[in-house]
Amino acid sequence: MNIVIVGLNYKTAPVEIREKLSFPAQYIEEPLKRLISNYGLNEGVILSTCNRVEVLGITPDMEKGVWQIKRFLSDYHNIALETLDEHLYDRAGEDAVKHLLRVAAGLDSMIMGEPQILGQVKDSYGYAVEYNTAGVVVNKLYHKVFQVSKRIRTETKIGQAAVSISFAAVELAKKIFGDLKGKTVMLVGAGEMAELAARHLMGSGVKELLVANRTYEKAVEFVKSFCGTAIMFREYQHYLKNADIVIASTGASTFIIKPEQIKDAMKERKFKPMFFIDISVPRNIDPLVNEIDNAYVYDIDDLQGVVAANLDERKSEAVSAEKIIDEEIEKFYRWSKSLDVVPTIIALRQYCDEIRKAEVAKATQSLAGLSEKDKKVLDAMTSSIVNKILHNPIVHLKKDSSKVEGDLYIDTVRKIFELEARTEALNKANGDKD
Amino acid sequence: MSHFFLYITAALYAIATVIYTAYLFTRKDGTVIVARNIFLAAFASHTVTFISRWFEAGRTPATSLHESLTFFSWLVALLYVAILLKYKQKALGAFVTPFVLFLLITASFLPREIIPLPPVLESFWLPVHVALAFLGNAFFAVAFFLGIMYVIQERYLKSRKLRGLYFVLPSLDMIDELNYKCLQYGFALLTIVIITGAVWSEHALGSFWLWRPRQIWSLITWFLYAALLHGRITSGWRGKKAAILSGVAFIVLLGSFILINLVAGGAHGLSR
Numbered sequence: 001m002n003i004v005i006v007g008l009n010y011k012t013a014p015v016e017i018r019e020k021l022s023f024p025a026q027y028i029e030e031p032l033k034r035l036i037s038n039y040g041l042n043e044g045v046i047l048s049t050c051n052r053v054e055v056l057g058i059t060p061d062m063e064k065g066v067w068q069i070k071r072f073l074s075d076y077h078n079i080a081l082e083t084l085d086e087h088l089y090d091r092a093g094e095d096a097v098k099h100l101l102r103v104a105a106g107l108d109s110m111i112m113g114e115p116q117i118l119g120q121v122k123d124s125y126g127y128a129v130e131y132n133t134a135g136v137v138v139n140k141l142y143h144k145v146f147q148v149s150k151r152i153r154t155e156t157k158i159g160q161a162a163v164s165i166s167f168a169a170v171e172l173a174k175k176i177f178g179d180l181k182g183k184t185v186m187l188v189g190a191g192e193m194a195e196l197a198a199r200h201l202m203g204s205g206v207k208e209l210l211v212a213n214r215t216y217e218k219a220v221e222f223v224k225s226f227c228g229t230a231i232m233f234r235e236y237q238h239y240l241k242n243a244d245i246v247i248a249s250t251g252a253s254t255f256i257i258k259p260e261q262i263k264d265a266m267k268e269r270k271f272k273p274m275f276f277i278d279i280s281v282p283r284n285i286d287p288l289v290n291e292i293d294n295a296y297v298y299d300i301d302d303l304q305g306v307v308a309a310n311l312d313e314r315k316s317e318a319v320s321a322e323k324i325i326d327e328e329i330e331k332f333y334r335w336s337k338s339l340d341v342v343p344t345i346i347a348l349r350q351y352c353d354e355i356r357k358a359e360v361a362k363a364t365q366s367l368a369g370l371s372e373k374d375k376k377v378l379d380a381m382t383s384s385i386v387n388k389i390l391h392n393p394i395v396h397l398k399k400d401s402s403k404v405e406g407d408l409y410i411d412t413v414r415k416i417f418e419l420e421a422r423t424e425a426l427n428k429a430n431g432d433k434d
Numbered sequence: 435m436s437h438f439f440l441y442i443t444a445a446l447y448a449i450a451t452v453i454y455t456a457y458l459f460t461r462k463d464g465t466v467i468v469a470r471n472i473f474l475a476a477f478a479s480h481t482v483t484f485i486s487r488w489f490e491a492g493r494t495p496a497t498s499l500h501e502s503l504t505f506f507s508w509l510v511a512l513l514y515v516a517i518l519l520k521y522k523q524k525a526l527g528a529f530v531t532p533f534v535l536f537l538l539i540t541a542s543f544l545p546r547e548i549i550p551l552p553p554v555l556e557s558f559w560l561p562v563h564v565a566l567a568f569l570g571n572a573f574f575a576v577a578f579f580l581g582i583m584y585v586i587q588e589r590y591l592k593s594r595k596l597r598g599l600y601f602v603l604p605s606l607d608m609i610d611e612l613n614y615k616c617l618q619y620g621f622a623l624l625t626i627v628i629i630t631g632a633v634w635s636e637h638a639l640g641s642f643w644l645w646r647p648r649q650i651w652s653l654i655t656w657f658l659y660a661a662l663l664h665g666r667i668t669s670g671w672r673g674k675k676a677a678i679l680s681g682v683a684f685i686v687l688l689g690s691f692i693l694i695n696l697v698a699g700g701a702h703g704l705s706r
Contacts, residue, residue, distance in 0.1 A: 174598070176591060178607035270670030273606065288437070290592065294673045302594040309596045313461075320462075 007054030013087035184280030186243035212236035446476030454528035507537035570623030577616035581677035651690035
């Protein structure tokens, strides 16, 4: 059985093309079913995100499979194949497995190592299971993918360093405070960015949220979803001493948080560290605050610098992740190659014939004085029993090998008759001939 | 016997130091685990060295400078093992291991003969007094390295350029907390040691306080650490300030230890 992938991503196609090719999740059933019924694939999975559209198919013939998926994409979205073709890439066999593993691990993502893609790959597999387009190969393949992704997450640090501004802020806070439990965050100005940062911080166990906004009503509205406390804007200075993390995002055109205020607040809080995040442009926090002992000020550019540094760190981890993928691929590919129908049938016949011959030999020995003709009759009769018994199973194996459940039958036959060793030997002999 | 193990121990610490250094550059989790395991092997061998020396000498091996440094470095390593078990702080090993190695190499160049113990020192107090004193100093040594780590991490965070060691060093809060704990334990031990020393001195020499250099310097370091802890509790000397002060105090401590041993000979000059 062959695994093929045809698709496009942010590297090969501009967004105008990508959006035309996307498959919205709520309508995924129809294209999935069509893929199997009209395009001769045994199994199929469709992955559609804002950065990529990929169709994975299991097919008896690699080249034909690739061609069929291309036709499917063109037909379904009503775009001429000529315009589409330059944006499409295709991977087959081992390369396809490797591609899928890299995608799932986030190695092929725009932001290296981002974790969302794994969830999207999981969803795409979920749809294939739900609408019955996943068979034994897809099942095994995707379980392998999830297992390898997990291994990469635990053995490398690829997903660890934060690559968005608000996550970077949380991570910095953790490098300063260790644990964020029991810490207090104060927002000065309640904009959208501040909300995002606050949400991440609250998610990391921050105890209290204070919100000061020029329009008090907005602050009240804001804290409702966080169970925080709204404070009057003109009073925020009095609360500075309680705040471990201060996020400023007002529209003010000057510095509103100044070194003198912080020096006073520091004394009152016995110099416990303070972390200032200034996401307003123009800036709201005087950079001189950073000169005060135990105070750390990061503005939007600094946070962007942190994100860039984290990305570099991730890239070095990608090398280790690729190594893990190479290791795992070999194991999987050996299994998927064994699912060819022809070697399975040959092995099954061989197996039965060996039993038959052994039994005939035993019988001939005990029935003394058989003529050559008798022996021939005995031989012909046993052969025909074996052939008749095997007839239906073999017909089904052949006929169903192009259906979703086909590989399941092959896999089952190989298991119950213990044909693994035989087919492997056969494959090896074939491989030598190639 | 103990000499043979001393070389093995030093070799293992040297390998661990090399791998820890590699870890600081590559920042691979796999590397630090290898380094830690070799460190633990070195510590085991160090333990054997210490015990076999104890048997060879027939008393607590902490009278000559060679013995003192071997014992002291063993306690530093032991303390780090304890921190590793409780706090899982792997990066600290990269700082502690070279120090332990340095102490051991210094010890191996010093005269190793077993000096007979002067009768005044033959007492139940010897192992207690010496072990507590060195353990206290081991806490101060670890506090010193935590201080260095703090200063480095603080510089990264202040400069807002995050790279290199930033990724391997623990959070400021964690380092500060550990530093504080080490100072507290070290100070408590130092206090006990000064008192037991006085009691022993009264017992063996007839006076609580003889104004020997060892005693004077102990008192000076005691005041230094007392001031540091007092500042921490009452006026918030935390973070960088506390880290630097604990470093200065340790340098004074180490300097006085080496000076007194070189000038007066081991065991507070009582062995002459």
